[in-house]
Amino acid sequence: MLCLPVQVFADISLSLKLDRMEALRSEGIKMTIGVSGEHIDSEQIHVKGLEDFFMNYSGSSTQIQFMNSVKSVSLNYIYYIQPKKTGNFTIGPAIVDIGGRPYRSNTVELVVKTDMSPAEGDAGAAPVFLTAGLSADRVFVGQQLVYTLRLFRREKVGSVSLGLPEDQGLVFNKLGEPSEYQKVVSGKTYAVYEMRYEFIPDRQGILSIKPATMSMVVYEQTGRPSRGLFDHPFFSRSTPKPMSVESNSLELTVLPLPEQGRPYDYSSLIGEFEIEADIDPVRIIQGQSASLTVTVSGAGNIQHIPDIKLPDIPSAKIYADKSVMQTGPAHSGIKGSKTMKWAIVPEAQGVYEIPSLTLNYFDTGLEQYRIINSEPLKLSVDPGRQEQTSSTAGIGTGQGETMVSKREVVEIGKDILPIHTSIKDIRSGFFSQPAGLVAWLWLCIPVLVYIVTGLVMRYRKKSARYIHVSRAKNAHRSFARRLKDSDDMPDRLIIVMRDYFNDRFNLAIGALTPEDVREILHENALSPEAISLMEALIARLLDAVYTGSGNEKSGLDREIAAAIKQVEKELR
Amino acid sequence: MEIEEIYIKANQAYKDGLYEDAAASYLDIMDAGGFDAHIEYNLGNTYYRMDRIGLAILHYERSKIHMPRDADLDFNLRYVLDKRMDDIEETEGFVSMTFFWLKSLSLAELYWGFVGVNLVLFLVLFIRLFIKSEWSYYVLLVIIPIWSVMALSCGIKQYQAFHDDRAVIIEEEVNVLAGPDDDDTLLFKLHEGSIVHEERVEDGWALIGFSNDKRGWVPSGDLERIRAGM
Numbered sequence: 001m002l003c004l005p006v007q008v009f010a011d012i013s014l015s016l017k018l019d020r021m022e023a024l025r026s027e028g029i030k031m032t033i034g035v036s037g038e039h040i041d042s043e044q045i046h047v048k049g050l051e052d053f054f055m056n057y058s059g060s061s062t063q064i065q066f067m068n069s070v071k072s073v074s075l076n077y078i079y080y081i082q083p084k085k086t087g088n089f090t091i092g093p094a095i096v097d098i099g100g101r102p103y104r105s106n107t108v109e110l111v112v113k114t115d116m117s118p119a120e121g122d123a124g125a126a127p128v129f130l131t132a133g134l135s136a137d138r139v140f141v142g143q144q145l146v147y148t149l150r151l152f153r154r155e156k157v158g159s160v161s162l163g164l165p166e167d168q169g170l171v172f173n174k175l176g177e178p179s180e181y182q183k184v185v186s187g188k189t190y191a192v193y194e195m196r197y198e199f200i201p202d203r204q205g206i207l208s209i210k211p212a213t214m215s216m217v218v219y220e221q222t223g224r225p226s227r228g229l230f231d232h233p234f235f236s237r238s239t240p241k242p243m244s245v246e247s248n249s250l251e252l253t254v255l256p257l258p259e260q261g262r263p264y265d266y267s268s269l270i271g272e273f274e275i276e277a278d279i280d281p282v283r284i285i286q287g288q289s290a291s292l293t294v295t296v297s298g299a300g301n302i303q304h305i306p307d308i309k310l311p312d313i314p315s316a317k318i319y320a321d322k323s324v325m326q327t328g329p330a331h332s333g334i335k336g337s338k339t340m341k342w343a344i345v346p347e348a349q350g351v352y353e354i355p356s357l358t359l360n361y362f363d364t365g366l367e368q369y370r371i372i373n374s375e376p377l378k379l380s381v382d383p384g385r386q387e388q389t390s391s392t393a394g395i396g397t398g399q400g401e402t403m404v405s406k407r408e409v410v411e412i413g414k415d416i417l418p419i420h421t422s423i424k425d426i427r428s429g430f431f432s433q434p435a436g437l438v439a440w441l442w443l444c445i446p447v448l449v450y451i452v453t454g455l456v457m458r459y460r461k462k463s464a465r466y467i468h469v470s471r472a473k474n475a476h477r478s479f480a481r482r483l484k485d486s487d488d489m490p491d492r493l494i495i496v497m498r499d500y501f502n503d504r505f506n507l508a509i510g511a512l513t514p515e516d517v518r519e520i521l522h523e524n525a526l527s528p529e530a531i532s533l534m535e536a537l538i539a540r541l542l543d544a545v546y547t548g549s550g551n552e553k554s555g556l557d558r559e560i561a562a563a564i565k566q567v568e569k570e571l572r
Numbered sequence: 573m574e575i576e577e578i579y580i581k582a583n584q585a586y587k588d589g590l591y592e593d594a595a596a597s598y599l600d601i602m603d604a605g606g607f608d609a610h611i612e613y614n615l616g617n618t619y620y621r622m623d624r625i626g627l628a629i630l631h632y633e634r635s636k637i638h639m640p641r642d643a644d645l646d647f648n649l650r651y652v653l654d655k656r657m658d659d660i661e662e663t664e665g666f667v668s669m670t671f672f673w674l675k676s677l678s679l680a681e682l683y684w685g686f687v688g689v690n691l692v693l694f695l696v697l698f699i700r701l702f703i704k705s706e707w708s709y710y711v712l713l714v715i716i717p718i719w720s721v722m723a724l725s726c727g728i729k730q731y732q733a734f735h736d737d738r739a740v741i742i743e744e745e746v747n748v749l750a751g752p753d754d755d756d757t758l759l760f761k762l763h764e765g766s767i768v769h770e771e772r773v774e775d776g777w778a779l780i781g782f783s784n785d786k787r788g789w790v791p792s793g794d795l796e797r798i799r800a801g802m
Binding site for chain 2: 414415418447449450
């Protein structure tokens with residue numbers, strides 16, 4: 001363990017990162033310890049796993065943020081560590097103790113090798129080259145391994161595209177984010193861009209993995225390198241040159257899983273795994289529930305971790321919860337865990353035995369099948385507490401109180417709701433939408449009814465007005481015809497005159513009098529002469545009718561015709 | 573056998589754990605009687621029990637088109653969506669956010685609501701052809717905005733239904749390729765239950781997408797449209 005003096009903070013979080021997961025013994029690895037939170041004081045931070053490393057402090061960077069008037073500070077401490085020996089190491093966690101409470105960071109795996117990879121050694125002095133490597137050259141069918149591509153470059157590159165050798169049916173899954181670091185090859189310093197992929201061979205035999213290719217634009221320096229403010233190919237004096245590089249091809253031996261020792265219920269899990277079980281709490285009261293958590297963790301084909309079947313526990317109800325899978329990249333591929341939980345509700349008091357749970361898998365390290373077991377557990381159930389009631393008599397009132405202890409409702413299980421079984425659910429009713437023309441008819445019929453009714457009413461109004469106009473227009477013609485039929489008889493003539501006035505002026509006079517004639521003609525702005533003439537004619541006709549000479553010809557028909565003509569002329 | 577008899581038989585098969593038989597019976601009812609939201613819901617439950625998350629989500633989504641407020645359906649759909657492997661978030665457009673009530677109403681409900689409001693509006697206008705009263709004027713002032721909103725809602729819902737190209741991945745894992753050919757570059761993988769947009773289909777391949785930068789081709793048999801044939 002190593003102690004480092006750093007500034008730490010209340011409500012802190014710690015992180016630990018290395019710039020790569022694999023290195024040579026002669027190489028320095030960049031270690032970054034990130035600390036963030038609110039500043040309080042300087043404390044000691046302890047980092048485990050650095051006993052076999054030399055360490056040099058490189059520097060630190062600080063970032064301060066104010067959010068909602070709360071200050072938050074992030075510090076990154078950068079160290080370069082160099083291994084003293086080869087092997088597999090676990091660096092971390094970084095631990096700081098504040099107020100008696102330890103804060104821990106993550107751990108990181110590092111593999112230190114001693115021999116330089118032949119592919120990298122042969123690369124010579126090329127400014128850009130690509131290497132490929134496998135985490136193993138001999139694996140079993142279904143075993144995961146890591147395919148690592150490293151782009152070495154001494155020039156700036158851009159517009160990079162990668163072609164993986166997937167045409168042979170191989171499927172490469174990216175493992176984490178690429179890392180960048182520097183490395184010396186053949187006495188020259190290269191910037192290395194490392195990409196890691198996981199893949200699982202699905203058939204046995206000798207598998208030849210074709211080279212991966214990378215196409216890019218390389219910016220070759222021409223003349224003096226630019227010392228401008230922006231260190232970017234656009235601003236520097238460099239010539240862009242398209243280039244494709246190919247990695248080395250690889251050969252992989254894929255062995256079939258052995259038949260010998262294969263459990264009859266083999267889970268198809270391959271890798272290295274462990275199983276843990278825990279019950280919480282270990283002591284409960286009858287009626288309460290305890291939570292059993294089983295975690296299977298390791299590295300390999302994590303997705304194939306089966307759901308562990310919990311055997312029945314007599315006198316206890318068991319409710320399974322949804323399992324939770326967590327995965328993340330590791331040096332050897334993907335590692336992760338599957339956590340399964342059950343709520344156990346004992347029905348009686350006593351001690352319940354949770355049996356050991358079994359998992360089988362093919363251990364790629366030992367190259368044999370293994371059966372692992374969790375520890376058996378015990379759950380103690382005490383008798384249920386009686387409901388405590390106490391009554392206290394209020395003085396003078398005789399009232400009492402009952403106290404009942406309440407418990408929070410705890411979700412024990414989760415599942416979908418049941419199917420719908422009512423017959424009336426499937427009887428299609430009125431409430432389905434009609435299709436096509438019928439749908440439009442439902443909408444358009446009220447509109448059409450309204451429009452048609454409106455048009456009809458408008459037409460009738462016009463028609464009523466039109467009748468009056470037509471009647472007035474034809475009044476003179478009708479008068480002329482009736483005048484002829486009257487035979488110049490005064491009693492008929494007075495009726496003809498009355499009808500003329502009714503038609504011409506849209507009236508309904510029963511008996512025409514000189515006063516009516518004066519009023520009507522005066523209203524229509526006729527000349528006084530015409531009015532007097534018409535008035536006199538009517539008076540003479542009435543006189544002839546009422547003095548008994550209505551049956552004798554009046555001799556007024558021509559005068560009347562001329563007077564009406566005058567009226568028509570003036571009305572126009 | 574009558575549809576109701578098949579329905580009762582299918583429900584019994586489900587309760588007895590004979591999920592294959594139950595699914596077959598529900599599908600027979602659908603073939604005979606056309607679409608029904610409750611049958612689709614029951615089919616969703618059945619496929620979930622058969623561990624076919626993709627088909628469960630497909631049938632739940634189909635049921636939701638006609639039964640958007642059913643509490644059982646909402647619960648089950650959210651529960652099953654939570655079991656998907658891929659994290660794909662469906663974003664809402666501006667229109668969907670503005671007309672937020674459209675999610676809670678089916679097209680049939682909107683249509684009949686609009687028919688009712690339309691009827692009331694033109695009835696009042698019809699009355700005003702004969703009697704121009706004050707009360708009818710105020711009724712019009714209230715009905716016209718309601719009618720306008722209903723018309724717009726109905727129109728938008730119909731448009732959304734017509735342009736709904738959502739599809740559900742029904743295979744356990746599908747490779748999404750750069751082109752409609754087995755030899756094309758593998759872009760990414762999708763898993764059962766993911767909801768994508770099926771942009772077009774060519775020669776047994778479907779072009780799918782679910783965000784601005786995630787598009788690719790999959791065999792058209794690996795996914796199924798939510799609104800196929802509706």
